[in-house]
Amino acid sequence: MTKPANKPAGAPEKTATVGTRERIVRTTSRLLQRQGYEGTGIKQISREAEATLGSVYHFFPGGKQELAAAAIRHGDEEFAVLLRAGLGSSADPGEAITTCTRMLADELRASGWQDGCPITTTALETVGRVPVIEQAVAEAFANWRAIVADWLLAAGIDAEDARELADTVLNTLEGAELSAQVARDEEPLLVSGRHLARLLATYR
Template sequence: MSDEKRSAEAPEPVIATRERIARAASRLMQRQGYDGTGIKQVSAEAGATLGSVYHFFPGGKLELALEALDRGNREFVDELRAVFDEEEDPAAAIALLTRRLAEGLRASDWMDGCPITTTALGASGRFPQIQAAAAEAFTRWHAQVFDRLKESGLAEDDARALAHTVISTLEGAELTAQVTRSKEPLEAAGRHLARLIDGVRGVAAGQG
């Protein structure tokens, strides 16, 4: 239904239109990247007029990309918090996370990879705002993992380095799983990251 018909029949809350546009842009950029997504496509996907898109996002495609990056950032932070709330042991939590990421990818028919990487690749070199937003996302994810590793008893330097390893491994495994259309790269990464976390903690305990 067009925006004009919606207005004629029953005015829709302003926030709903903006949310539809933001979700459509985020989904498309997660699957197609910045360069592969156009404003007209976002408009059609959201069921909104081009005028509505530019009304809510006057910065156009760049502003939509920043919105997509922010949403992807917040969604993954929520996923990290969820597994850390369910599993006190960080090794078990990361293994659980990789299983959930694998299942999410499979459920999307291997389309919905990391929204930060897909959106930012190819565009971050041309748009400093995109590079900064992507870097902020990785920094925030690292901080979530770092905090939990440190809480589990690791020294600060070990927790910081291991958190970098966790995030980098997750990113690579998710991309590999998406390309190969297989859950195994993510599930294997989860198992090995869990062993690595346990091993580092074991060494730290032995030195304590």
């Protein structure tokens, strides 16, 4: 294909640029989820994303830290979509939370028990050491808590209780997902869903 006269030789087309960047971020998110920050290198990201090292550094001149932060934000968005879908599945909070844990269990099983929380491994490895990643992690958890709190408010729970319950719900889901991943068994998630449903029923 002939390049436009005003585009430097070798410069990617706009559509290719968008696709390549997204592919790099998605690949990095998956690798960080499965291998952690220390276990994931730029060369592996480049290879698995089918992108040149030059492309990786073109989009992320800050290198691995900048790319990892972008991958954390991608994981934040993916988990937010799942949370909203699960919590919005029923007008009854108990039914909605059990559906949410079922969805998490289904996703985890489908990945061969590899893809738990998209940010936990990287968060634990970099806490206190890589501020740009630590900030992205903090924003992800704040976003998830806000989603749960807004859902609880919409269900008729008052603001103070909704804030505290949002922490409880999110912490329970995170712990249950890790337990299910380690055990390679969905039961910890399903049990947590049932008990969260009972807890929520006491606030209605």
